[in-house]
Amino acid sequence: MIEEVGEWNVTRGRITPQQLEEVLAEFDDAHADALEGTPVPIQGEPPECDVIDYDGPVSREAVRLLECARSGGSVLTDHDVWTDENLEVLVARFVNRPDVSGNDFFSKLELQLDGVADDVRVLFAELFLLQMLPLMQFHPATKVRNIERVLKNASGEYEIPDAIREALEKPVFRGGVAFSTRRFQQLSMLIEFVRYLRTLTTDELDRGRDEPLAWRKIVNKSPGTPERTLRGSLIYLGHPDYFFPIVVDIDKEWIIEAFYPEETGRPASGDLDVDLAALREWMSPSPGPLPNFYEPPLSDRWLDFDEEPAVENGEELEAAPYTVESIIEDGAFHSPQELRRIVDRWDSTKNIVLQGAPGTGKTWLARRLAYALIGSEDEASVRAVQFHPGTSYEDFVRGWRPAGDGTLELVDGPLLQHAELAREEPGIPHVIIIEEFNRGNPAQALGEMLTLLEHTKRSEREALELTYTREGEDRFHLPENLYVIGTMNTADRSLALVDFALRRRFSFFELEPQFNDTWKSHLRDRFRMAPAADIEEIARRVIAMNDQIAADPNLGASFRIGHSFFTPEVEASELWPWFEAVVETSVAPQLSEYWHDDPAAVEGVVQQLLAEL
Structure with a gap:
């Protein structure tokens, strides 16, 4: 590892090949100890430091x-x-x-x-x-x-x-x-x-x-x-006699970059904790107190004081918990067991896709699943984008953009921007929602991110060089706390197929139309004057329509009409006028797309839906 890191620093001009040879020779002498965590001594005069003497x-x-x-x-x-x-x-x-x-x-x-x-x-x-x-x-x-x-x-x-x-x-x-x-x-x-x-x-x-x-x-x-x-x-x-009270890896990285190799005369080993332990032995040898990197003069070397602290002094920021039960309370018709299965699998794989027929609430559910994964309605940790046929790598990951002075500048896209936010807050899951995931070309838009998204590749060891790199920029990897959720409409024939390499890196969940007891209860709450039998009849007719669609060999289950078509957001006055308006303005046009060469079939289904009681 130290050889790879050293060679990387040589290619970046941070040290000379001769300095690398000297460090490797010194490292070999103490290699056995270093493997057990004993830091290789740093030579030279250490900087002055404040210490942690209250722990x-x-x-x-x-x-x-x-x-x-x-x-x-x-x-x-x-x-x-x-x-x-x-x-x-x-x-x-x-x-x-x-x-x-x-x-x-x-x-x-x-x-x-x-x-x-x-x-x-x-x-x-x-x-x-x-x-x-x-x-x-x-x-x-x-x-x-x-x-x-x-x-x-x-x-x-x-x-x-x-x-x-x-x-x-x-x-x-x-x-x-x-x-x-x-x-x-x-x-x-x-x-x-x-x-x-x-x-x-x-x-x-x-x-x-x-x-x-x-x-x-x-x-x-x-x-x-x-x-x-x-x-x-x-x-x-x-x-506490070895490790520093620093729980954010990005802080450790910044400290190491500030001291290695300029201050220490040697490259970092690749192990943040071992390198910090070496700095400790250099500045305040054990059993003395730990150097305090968050106070001057050491903080002046790496810490940007313009940044706001994650938590204000003395304040406890406790958001209301958001769980699967919260999704149900918000109006989901899916079972808690199904929603919990999705969240648990997502937590494991990092990347999932919600797919299903139109109107099954994929976009609505994706954001609420993100809140449940995070544990609170943390808007800052969720970012939504939409793919379209023109979405490119340069749009989503990084690309050149015109600057105000007439030149071109390299600009990070939504994925890298959100990844950086996640890296700065490693204790909080950060979610990027990709709507209409297959409306563009996902493999083309992702580029090398297709590999880096995989949950087993979220480490510095698996880092890759980006297609467009800035001068002196290291290889890149996605943080472990970045999660991706895509939504896919499986009924749109014009959409791109998702290739096998991408499918292997995502878990897919099919969202079914939910004309169940929970949905019926929602309708009874919205139409308080309507007889329960009328709501049962509407459910029967819609399910019969979907059965007919699923049985059509040219269509199938992915083309069924979802419950969102038949779910009013606010209380309405009359059940049947509302239902008639939904069928005529939303469902019938959808059916006309399905049976574009058979208007009689469309008319027959519409008549069945709107038949007199």
Whole structure:
């Protein structure tokens, strides 16, 4: 890896070939140690630095909590609450019930934990404590109040020890908005993480306790949603003597770029944490305190102070949770189980397509699935674009555009712009919605992104050079927290077929017309004076029409008419006049497109729909 990185720096003119040879020789001498995480010493006079000398209480309590996670125990009681049985209760009641209704996290939590034993509540409180422990963005009183809210319905009384209060009052880093807006997902991942620890052998646990990079591997391999900032926090808390309290990889990258190779005289190794550890040993050798890269004078070398902090001082930004249940409440006619299956699969594959007949609510559902994936209605994290026959790589990814001075400039398209936003907020999923995915030529519009979109290619190791590159620009990879959802109309014969290479990188979900009991209930709510029998009759007629369309060998199920055609947004006065208007102005023209050479068939279906009761 270090050879590849070194050669890359040589090609970019950052170091000379002779400097690379000297560094490789030095690296070979210490290669065995470096593999175990021992940083290769940096020669020369280190810069002055401020240090982090207030992390002792957090480090102390983190050791206690992580020991409970490995071996059992408690920091709030005198007996073991970190048992496998209590963990399984939390999996069943909390992790596996993400869609319980509730206006906020704590109202949902009370429904999820209703009736559980005190030990289960205490375990959840201690997991919550581990999540909040090092964070600066929450006031200490807020952290204490959150723990007390978890325990308030317990049958016993529990006190937060002074040692824990001291740690809560001396936080170490600002974690970003994900620690608030994705609280459910982060705590679910913590529960899964502790379960994973219980599957490891004693030797594996001992290695994780003794070796920083072994601990990092354990944290990153544990199951659950990515939650990059939380995993970064766990990595730091497991070895605060080695890792820095920096949970955003882009910050680590900027720091490394600022010091390697100009300040250190050698290229970076390719491992951000090992390179940071080398800087630490250079500037403030262990067991001394960690250098503080977020305060002058070190921050002056890499940090742009014009940028706003992710979370304002002392403020907790908690958005109302948005779940699959929220989609149902917004008016979806699909079952919660089907929607949850889509979200779970999307979380795994990163890329999905909603396809189906016209009027099945693909666009409407895509945005709400994005909110459910994110966990809140975070508009800034969702961007929608529409493909058309003229959509090109230059439009969607990057291309040359006229500048104001008459020259051409290289401009990033929506995909790269949103990818950069995602990279800056690694703890929050960012979604790009591509409407009419197959109306253009997706493979042509994506270019090399067709490879980089694949969920197994979201790493620096898999990075590729873009078609259009800026001077000195490194190879590119998409961030792990960028998700893509496309919509496809399967009834439009003029649309391009999606090739196999693209299909392999997306999961496809067929949206069926939903003329079910939920849809009927919606109509009864919109037409309060209409007899229930009339709504049943409309459903019967529409389903009969769709059966006829599906049976036509020239059409098929993809050409059925979706429920959106027959779903009024607001309450209407009369059922049958509304239905007649929908059939004559929306459905009949669609049918005329289907049977353009058989107007009699169109007329027959329309008459069946509008026949007198």
